[in-house]
Amino acid sequence: MGAVWIPDWPVVSAGMHLGEKAGTPLAVTEGGKVVAANPQARALGVRDAMTSRQVRMRGVRSIPRSREREAIDFELVVEAVHRLVANCLVISSGDLVFVARGPVKSAGNEERLAEALIGVIAEETGTEAHIGFGEGALCAVVAAREDAAPQCADEFLADKPVGVLRLLAASGRIERECSDYLSALEGLGVRTLGQLKTMDKTAVISRFGGVAQWAYRLVEGEDSFSVKSQSSEKHVSVLQTFDTPIANIEQAAFIARHMAHELSEKLSYHGKSARGLLVNARSEQGGERARAWYIEAPTERDIVDRVRWQLASWIGDGEHAPRSALVSVAISATSLFPLGIDQGKLWGGSATQGRSISQAVARVQSLLGEMSVLVPEFIGGRYPQEAYQLRGWSEPASSVRTGTWPGALPHPWPTSVENAPLSATLIDGEGHPCSVGQIGEFICDEGCVLPAPAVYQRGKTESKILHFAGPWLQDTSWWAKRELYAWCQLETGNGAVLVLRHGGRWWQVGRYW
Secondary structure, rough: OOEEEOOOOOHHHHHHHOOOOOOOOEEEEEEOOOEEHHHHHHHOOOOOOHHHHHHHHHOOOOEEEEHHHHHHHHHHHHHHHHHOOOOEEOOOOOOEOOHHHHHHEEEEEOOHHHHEEEEEEEHHHHOOEEEEEEOOHHHHHHHHOOOOHHHHOOOOOOOOOOHHHHOOOOOOHHHHHHHHHHHHHOOOOOOOOHHHHOOOOHHHHHOOHHHHHHHHHHHOOOOOOOOOOHHHHHOEEEEEEEEEEEOOHHHHHHHHHHHHHHHHHHHHHHHHEEEEEEEEEEEEEOEEEEEEOOOOOOOOHHHHHHHHHHHHHHHOOOOOOOOOOEEEEEEEEEEEOOOOOOOOOOOOOOOOHHHHHHHHHHHHHHOOOOHHHHEEEOOOOHHHHHHHHEEOOOOOOOOOOOOOOOOOOOOOOOOOEEEEEEEEEEOOOOOOOOOOOOOOOOOOOOOOOOOEEEEEEEOOOOEEEEEEEEEEEEEEEEOOEOOOOOOOOEEOOOOEEEEEEEEEEEEEEEEOO
């Protein structure tokens, strides 16, 4: 099997659209972290997982990642490869594999085929490609990183870190499970693929389930997908024809969501999952196109993404002229295997339950939009509203800002936070409103000596204050207009609350039960 790899494809793709002169340092970020950078940026110290701020401090331009743009641009590479290779399978934007036996025989040997592929890709796209050959997809993909053609896959892979399995983690679910699996292997002291092969295969699979089976298939060269004629094998398909041909990316996105949901429903009905996705389209002019993707145990969202990217690449994105409007689209799940073989979690939950949740969320997103399903996450901060945020279900998790937080609100924090602060009033024992002075003491505008809050009032409701803690001053924006915040915890007859003094008023921002 052969493989084609374009290093740092996210940067290559972004650079095609920026109009920057050659040699400009560029980095691509996702979730606020660097995922790819060109050699010029790396020479200035840019490394993967750096923050966007760290990148800008080095004078490097930071560009948000667009997976759709990368897939559209990678279609140019795939078409160039197809000039020399009949059957290929896209793993992800930047990586593909192909059946090498026939093309190698036609070219004379592997070295000549590699040179021809490098030349045709450079001619069509202006990018530098790396080619590898090996027994099995994992061996070929790793060999492409070294421009190698090992004769013995076992010897070649034996000293490679187990982390190379991530190169073929091409679906969201497998990517997440692979990360947990590799962390567990690291905890067991398993660092290389050779060490993994020496472990008791049955015991490992019984403990880690489907992701371990997937890993062993790759390591042993028993490919979990086939790039040969997929139309000849059993598959589950969905076909849709259009009275009005689709000719823009927005229409393609809508069609992708609808067809992905229908395909997922069919797979569930048949009790199957897939290791491949085949996308076929027929143009208004009668031409037909097909593209195969590797996608191990896909969720509905994984299918949506691949179909949308593929249709967008065929229709055109405004820069690359559209070939023709599409009059029909068919998607097929290939390399089927039965559901229900996944190992459940050791403590609670199940793989099937998690997959069902993901499918339900993808359905809601297809109807209401990407940001219709939000999840809370902790990112660090001085008080609850700053330390937590909502992100889209499908967005990558943000990094946690670790370290000490000067001026942070003492714990415990409220168990619930108000969507919007509620206006409130603190009244002292003389019936006068309490405020906070510049040094963090309670004061009364009526001149009371040592005032203390005795009654908590919100709207028409009054509660006796049983105990209080604070106030704690928090000085923010010291470099600009100074803003003082004062926090106070109150235990009242109606429960405990967290209140904030800001802008000359008291606000209820959270409750403790």
